[in-house]
Amino acid sequence: MVITDKIIKGKNLRYILRCPIKEDAEELSKLRVKIDGETENLDRESGEGLLTKEDFERIIYEDSISKTNIFLIAEAEEKIVGFTRCEGSKLSKFRHKAEFGICILKEYWGYGIGKALIESVLICVKNTEIKKISLTVVETNKKAIEIYKRYGFVQEGLLINDRIHKDGNWYNTVIMGKFSE
Structure with missing residues (x-):
C-alpha cells in the first residue's frame, strides 16, 4: 500500500512520513x-x-503492491530516523489480521514520531480488509504500552519469561491488539 507523503512539524523537529522507495533499502x-x-x-x-539491501528492496516492492501491508518511514534532517511496518496475513483464516511494529533511533525518541506512525497506520487500516492489528511489547516498556493503550490497543495476553536480555534476566512479553473501527 502506498500513501501520500505527510510533513509533520512538532516538538522542535520537522519530519516527513512516507512510504520507502527502492533507494532507501541500503x-x-x-x-x-x-x-x-x-x-x-x-x-x-x-x-x-x-535484512540486507536486497531484502528491503523486495519488502518495499511487495508492500507497495499489497492491499494489506503498510510500510512507512520517518525522515528527519535528511535521513531515515524510524519506520513502521504493518503486515497483513496471507492465510485466509487470518486475512482480517495484521502484525505491527515500530523502530525509532533513540536520539529521536520523544518527538512524537511513534505516535505519528501509529496514527498513520490506523488511518491506512480503515481502508482495508484488516479488522485487527496485533503487536508484542516487552513488559518493561511501560511508555510504549501506555501509548498503545491511548490508541485503543488492549492487552490480550502475557508470555511469561518469554525473553532473556543481555543482563541475564527473564522478561515477559505483552500481547496487545486493536480492532479497527
Missing part, C-alpha cells in the same frame, strides 16, 4: 541494525535477523 538495512543495538525493547540484538 539505509534501512543499516538503520535496523543500529536501532536493534540501542535498546532492549526490540526482539533482536544488533545484527540478528539481518
Whole structure:
C-alpha cells in the first residue's frame, strides 16, 4: 500500500512520513541494525535477523503492491530516523489480521514520531480488509504500552519469561491488539 507523503512539524523537529522507495533499502538495512543495538525493547540484538539491501528492496516492492501491508518511514534532517511496518496475513483464516511494529533511533525518541506512525497506520487500516492489528511489547516498556493503550490497543495476553536480555534476566512479553473501527 502506498500513501501520500505527510510533513509533520512538532516538538522542535520537522519530519516527513512516507512510504520507502527502492533507494532507501541500503539505509534501512543499516538503520535496523543500529536501532536493534540501542535498546532492549526490540526482539533482536544488533545484527540478528539481518535484512540486507536486497531484502528491503523486495519488502518495499511487495508492500507497495499489497492491499494489506503498510510500510512507512520517518525522515528527519535528511535521513531515515524510524519506520513502521504493518503486515497483513496471507492465510485466509487470518486475512482480517495484521502484525505491527515500530523502530525509532533513540536520539529521536520523544518527538512524537511513534505516535505519528501509529496514527498513520490506523488511518491506512480503515481502508482495508484488516479488522485487527496485533503487536508484542516487552513488559518493561511501560511508555510504549501506555501509548498503545491511548490508541485503543488492549492487552490480550502475557508470555511469561518469554525473553532473556543481555543482563541475564527473564522478561515477559505483552500481547496487545486493536480492532479497527
